[in-house]
């Protein structure tokens with residue numbers, strides 16, 4: 804018998820509310836801050852993004868996010884004023900194995916280190932396991948990103964392996980650490 808996930812929940816992407824952040828459907832409403840974030844050097848380095856994007860590509864990407872039932876693209880908003888803080892995504896959803904990949908990026912250093920990333924991670928993992936019915940969520944994080952590693956560890960992700968020399972950046976090779984969390988793992 805094949806495993807079952809709630810693809811309707813992925814399509815509908817209900818708003819997820821935490822103490823200081825709200826996750827809501829990512830769409831073209833957030834073009835301006837998302838476009839600025841594309842050019843933010845810290846974010847580009849930490850996500851290992853070599854590609855460059857045109858305005859048109861970003862608009863098309865954002866406007867095509869709603870209604871998909873094989874992934875969830877959430878905008879992270881500050882709860883008080885609904886200012887856009889970044890995005891958090893479940894992608895590569897494999898319905899047969901109830902698994903997905905995870906990624907997150909806040910817009911820049913002015914919003915790093917305030918707890919927003921930890922809260923957004925918790926909200927989307929609760930959605931992934933308790934609502935969608937996924938069994939496994941995995942990610943990769945570069946060796947030069949201890950802040951992200953800390954957030955993932957305290958969210959319940961477990962280190963599973965190391966991909967040596969996975970990224971060439973600024974004239975040096977960097978390793979990528981593989982991490983994952985299962986529905987049965989402790990979540991704070």
Ligand SMILES: CC(C)(COP(=O)(O)OP(=O)(O)OC[C@H]1O[C@@H](n2cnc3c(N)ncnc32)[C@H](O)[C@@H]1OP(=O)(O)O)[C@@H](O)C(=O)NCCC(=O)NCCS
Nearest residue numbers: 849907908909915916917918919920921944949950951953
């Ligand atoms: C990674 C990211 C999502 C984390 O979100 P955040 O809101 O900045 O992080 P938080 O404030 O929730 O938590 C940061 C934690 O890391 C710790 N930390 C910060 N710098 C650290 C460092 N150099 N070494 C170890 N821990 C560090 C903080 O102390 C805090 O842990 P604590 O609550 O136990 O004290 C965010 O910084 C980001 O988007 N960065 C740029 C893009 C990126 O790196 N994406 C991830 C790619 S894998």
